[in-house]
Amino acid sequence: MYQKINDYVLHLIRTSSPEKTAWNIERARQGLPATWNYIDGCMLNALLEMTEITGDSCYADFVEGFIDSFVMEDGTIRTFQPEKQTLDDINEGRVLFPLYQMTGKEKYRRAMNVMKKALEEQPRTKEGSFWHKKIYPNQVWLDGIYMAQVFAALYEKHFGSGDYSDIVGQIRTVRDKMFDEEKRLYYHGYDQSRSVFWADPVTGLSKSFWLRAQGWFATALVDIAGILPEGAEKEYIAAVLREMMDGLLPYADQESGMFWQVVDQGGREGNYLETSGSSMMAYAMLKGARLGILDKKYAAEGLKTFHGIMNRYLTFEGENLVLDGICLVAGLGPEKDKRRDGTYAYYISEPVVKNDAKGAAPFVMCYTEVMRLNRPE
Numbered sequence: 001m002y003q004k005i006n007d008y009v010l011h012l013i014r015t016s017s018p019e020k021t022a023w024n025i026e027r028a029r030q031g032l033p034a035t036w037n038y039i040d041g042c043m044l045n046a047l048l049e050m051t052e053i054t055g056d057s058c059y060a061d062f063v064e065g066f067i068d069s070f071v072m073e074d075g076t077i078r079t080f081q082p083e084k085q086t087l088d089d090i091n092e093g094r095v096l097f098p099l100y101q102m103t104g105k106e107k108y109r110r111a112m113n114v115m116k117k118a119l120e121e122q123p124r125t126k127e128g129s130f131w132h133k134k135i136y137p138n139q140v141w142l143d144g145i146y147m148a149q150v151f152a153a154l155y156e157k158h159f160g161s162g163d164y165s166d167i168v169g170q171i172r173t174v175r176d177k178m179f180d181e182e183k184r185l186y187y188h189g190y191d192q193s194r195s196v197f198w199a200d201p202v203t204g205l206s207k208s209f210w211l212r213a214q215g216w217f218a219t220a221l222v223d224i225a226g227i228l229p230e231g232a233e234k235e236y237i238a239a240v241l242r243e244m245m246d247g248l249l250p251y252a253d254q255e256s257g258m259f260w261q262v263v264d265q266g267g268r269e270g271n272y273l274e275t276s277g278s279s280m281m282a283y284a285m286l287k288g289a290r291l292g293i294l295d296k297k298y299a300a301e302g303l304k305t306f307h308g309i310m311n312r313y314l315t316f317e318g319e320n321l322v323l324d325g326i327c328l329v330a331g332l333g334p335e336k337d338k339r340r341d342g343t344y345a346y347y348i349s350e351p352v353v354k355n356d357a358k359g360a361a362p363f364v365m366c367y368t369e370v371m372r373l374n375r376p377e
Contacts (some may be wrong), residue, residue, distance in 0.1 A: 048098050084134060087132055171236075320355045327358075
């Protein structure tokens with residue numbers, strides 16, 4: 001059964017190059033040239049996990065060649081524009097850590113420092129949280145925790161003093177400001193200034209519970225919990241993840257184990273079971289159970305979700321496998337784009353695509369965790 005997934009991943013890398021990947025559907029649709037970006041970063045991270053679990057170096061070899069086309073000997077990164085101050089661009093930097101360990105190439109260490117400097121210069125809210133992007137002043141999005149804080153935790157572990165307080169503090173702000181105690185879900189965005197058009201003027205919160213935003217946050221929590229040393233900070237991250245998973249599970253589709261594009265509106269007209277966020281949740285459940293920070297029942301729940309995605313959305317088109325049911329993109333604003341207003345109608349209006357890395361990468365990450373169920377570390 002799983003051989004289909006091996007074939008799927010190999011097909012993706014065989015039809016990809018640094019200049020044009022099979023999984024960056026967003027850039028392909030816009031006709032844009034290749035850049036350093038979070039979408040590729042998600043897939044490259046998944047490919048490194050494939051090498052780790054299978055022992056096959058073809059995945060890591062592809063990642064190394066891909067990154068080498070962007071990272072120069074002095075550590076500068078082709079197309080990376082730190083002046084844009086966007087957390088999304090930090091995500092691909094997490095791939096540098098395992099590559100540095102595998103190869104010892106000093107240019108990777110230099111590139112990590114370039115990205116760390118960019119993160120240090122990122123604007124912050126008055127509460128101390130990173131702005132999601134310079135074009136989104138005073139805004140915190142769940143996505144940004146994944147994009148920036150996993151990299152920050154890895155840097156602190158390998159090259160820092162072991163001070164994770166800023167990372168944990170920003171997660172604490174998200175928990176305190178963006179968690180709905182009644183629904184037991186997280187809002188996509190929070191505007192500390194309470195001035196942007198999509199934000200509630202009293203709370204600063206966006207209007208809906210978008211699945212992939214929840215997924216980014218859950219994935220960040222489980223990855224960071226796997227990085228932090230034992231202690232109160234790790235236990236806090238684990239407690240937030242447990243609370244989140246406990247709150248989320250009742251919203252799962254009973255048959256497939258998948259989750260809805262707008263999480264709390266299952267069955268509503270236009271809503272659909274979505275691949276990327278479901279994959280992220282399955283990954284968080286599987287890895288959390290493996291690390292011992294979630295109850296063992298979550299391994300079974302994650303496996304059910306994984307199989308639900310595979311049965312529903314992994315299909316053949318001719319001789320090629322495709323993964324369907326992936327929301328291409330969703331966001332909040334900016335001011336010039338009032339369509340992105342955080343409503344139910346907005347989230348179900350975005351295109352649904354095949355093979356985009358925002359769905360394919362977490363699906364592959366799930367697969368590596370499924371393989372680890374039978375090959376415990």
